[in-house]
Amino acid sequence: MAEVIYVASARGGSGATTCAVYLALALAALGERTLVLDGDGECASGLEICGLQGLNVYTLADAEEGACRVRQAVLQHPASPNAYVLPTLGLKNPDYCMTAVNECAKLFDVVLCDGVAAGACRRAIVVSAPYPSSVASAKLRGARLKDGGAENVGLIVNNVNGGLVYGGAVLSPQEFASVVRLPLLGVIPEDLTLPLNKIRPSTERAFQMTAEALLGRSTKVYGTVKPYLGVTGYFKRKLRAHV
Ligand SMILES: Nc1ncnc2c1ncn2[C@@H]1O[C@H](COP(=O)(O)OP(=O)(O)OP(=O)(O)O)[C@@H](O)[C@H]1O
Ligand SMILES: [Mg+2]
Structure with a gap:
């Protein structure tokens, strides 16, 4: 039976759907259907x-x-034989997602429910941007999921700009997780190629690390300030200051 995980956006546009899809690809690469x-x-x-x-x-x-049948609406991801998506476009009754989850749980190792079928999930992930304006909503979302019966709620801090973290302009993902009182499961850097359906190797690595953490194989998260350290980091910071 699949592990069924609810993926929630702390607030609209935090990247929940993006994270669900790329996390699915990373899990698929680790052999999880x-x-x-x-x-x-x-x-x-x-x-x-x-x-x-x-x-x-x-x-x-x-x-x-x-x-x-439900399984006839499932599509394989073009980049992986292990990653699949089930669209709900045009669905009239959102409760039907529970039926879909029950049917699909037999066919997959992991089911990531993007904003639907919360009642079927004992585990959840809150996806949030690292900005102060997201603190309250991420905290509230985490608390509501726990109140709703989720036993294990983790946090993905998405869209992290390492330069801003290095400069102290935004909270580090670790600080953010501690403020919203959720365990940090993953950190995804800001990647302006993502809206173009592309992905940088460093972002792919960040999703891989998150997938490993989700499976309990590691506790490491992606370090977004690393590229801003050392000699290359010095020039990168100087360049940023001029742009
Ligand atoms: N790490 C990132 N770096 C840069 N852009 C990102 C990142 N993650 C997501 N985005 C962009 O942010 C926008 C919103 O992402 P997405 O649709 O995944 O959010 P969402 O939380 O699912 O939104 P909604 O609340 O509407 O469901 C998209 O244009 C997406 O490409
Ligand atoms: Mg979405």
């Missing part, structure tokens, strides 16, 4: 991040209407 239940019923952003928008025949909405 992983499904992302794309909870975006209006735009199918998970499908879009997978590069599969418009290529699906069915969505969960078709299964809801009895036009297909």
Whole structure:
């Protein structure tokens, strides 16, 4: 049976869907057959991040209407034979996601529920940006998930700009995790190629480290200030100061 994990955005646009998809790819690379239940019923952003928008025949909405079986709406990620996405585009009753999770749990090692089927998940991840404006929402989101029955709630600090952390302009991911009182599961750097559906090797490494932490194989998180240390870091900082 799959481990079913709820992925929550601390506040809108924190990167929950992006993290769910790339985490699925990282888990897949570690041999875990992983499904992302794309909870975006209006735009199918998970499908879009997978590069599969418009290529699906069915969505969960078709299964809801009895036009297909749940598993027929599951699509394989083009970059991995172990990563899959299930779009919910057009779904009328969000509770049907619970049926989908129950069916899919038999077929996968990990199911990441992006913003849906919270009731099916005993484990959850809050995805938050590291800014002070996200502190209250990340804290509240974590507390609500625990109140709702999630026993294990971890934090991914996403979109971290190492230069700003180095300069002390934003909290470090460790400080942020301590302020919102959630265990730090992963740190994902700011990567401006992500909205273009590309990914830097360093960001890929950050997702790999997060996947290892999720599976309990490591406690290390990606270090975002590392590129700003040493001689190259000195020039990088000087360059930033001029830009
Ligand atoms: N680490 C990152 N670096 C740079 N941009 C990022 C990063 N993570 C996500 N983004 C960008 O932020 C935007 C919002 O991401 P995403 O859709 O994953 O957020 P979300 O939390 O799922 O949003 P929503 O609350 O609407 O569901 C997207 O344009 C995405 O490409
Ligand atoms: Mg989303």
